[in-house]
Amino acid sequence: MTAGVFLVLSAxxxxxxxxxxxxxxxxxSGVARxxxxxxxxxxxxxLALAVIVASLxxxxxxIPIDALRLVVGGILLTFxxxxxxxxxxxxxxxxxxxxxxxxxxxxxxGAERAPHEERAGLDWYGFTLSFxxxxxxxxxxxxIVITFGSTQGSIPLAAAGASAxxxxxxxxxxxxxxxxxxVPENILKFTVGVMLTTxxxxxxxxxxxxxxxxxDASLFGVxxxxxxxxxxxxxxxxxxxxxxxxxxxxxx
Numbered sequence: 001m002t003a004g005v006f007l008v009l010s011a012x013x014x015x016x017x018x019x020x021x022x023x024x025x026x027x028x029s030g031v032a033r034x035x036x037x038x039x040x041x042x043x044x045x046x047l048a049l050a051v052i053v054a055s056l057x058x059x060x061x062x063i064p065i066d067a068l069r070l071v072v073g074g075i076l077l078t079f080x081x082x083x084x085x086x087x088x089x090x091x092x093x094x095x096x097x098x099x100x101x102x103x104x105x106x107x108x109x110g111a112e113r114a115p116h117e118e119r120a121g122l123d124w125y126g127f128t129l130s131f132x133x134x135x136x137x138x139x140x141x142x143x144i145v146i147t148f149g150s151t152q153g154s155i156p157l158a159a160a161g162a163s164a165x166x167x168x169x170x171x172x173x174x175x176x177x178x179x180x181x182x183v184p185e186n187i188l189k190f191t192v193g194v195m196l197t198t199x200x201x202x203x204x205x206x207x208x209x210x211x212x213x214x215x216d217a218s219l220f221g222v223x224x225x226x227x228x229x230x231x232x233x234x235x236x237x238x239x240x241x242x243x244x245x246x247x248x249x250x251x252x
Contacts, residue, residue, distance in 0.1 A: 042130050092233075141162050
């Protein structure tokens with residue numbers, strides 16, 4: 001039960017982050033190049049993702065569960081720590097906060113400047129911009145769904161969490177016709193980084209033959225450890241940044 005809740009929540013949050021980023025690209029493409037070509041690119045990307053998921057999903061079920069958890073745990077640690085590192089740097093002020101409005105403006109300007117080239121009745125730049133944006137962000141969602149679901153033995157559960165997030169992001173995004181700048185994406189990324197790191201530690205330990213006391217209930221202990229360590233890092237870096245600013249001001 002505990003692992004299932006974590007599974008759905010992780011898939012939902014991670015997919016929401018990727019969905020916001022993909023939506024920003026699609027909106028910029030649609031506004032600048034026309035919705036017909038942009039939505040055609042979205043459809044083509046979703047078809048490609050469906051083929052990838054249909055191919056990889058069954059293949060993972062034949063891998064022994066301990067080996068799968070060891071490999072997936074290591075990969076999740078890599079992804080999770082990367083997300084967490086960036087989130088900690090943003091929270092401490094060492095890295096600029098993620099700004100969807102700025103990204104939208106950049107994508108929009110690039111789309112407006114691109115030359116018009118029509119293929120099969122579609123604006124090719126608008127089609128490929130949407131296709132690449134949805135495919136790249138969608139691959140991360142597909143990876144999370146397949147690996148999380150296979151490791152826990154419930155791909156439908158992970159898919160449900162991811163689908164709910166994508167439907168919510170798309171519905172809100174197209175209702176307001178604007179990037180979801182008000183979504184606390186930096187907080188979401190911090191949370192996702194914590195969740196991925198927690199699962200990575202938990203599954204890689206199980207895959208290596210270790211046993212957690214209390215089984216799935218130990219996820220709460222691992223989660224608490226990761227959260228406390230992350231906030232400690234933010235606190236240390238904030239003090240270091242203040243010291244650097246004071247020293248820079250004194251030397252000016």
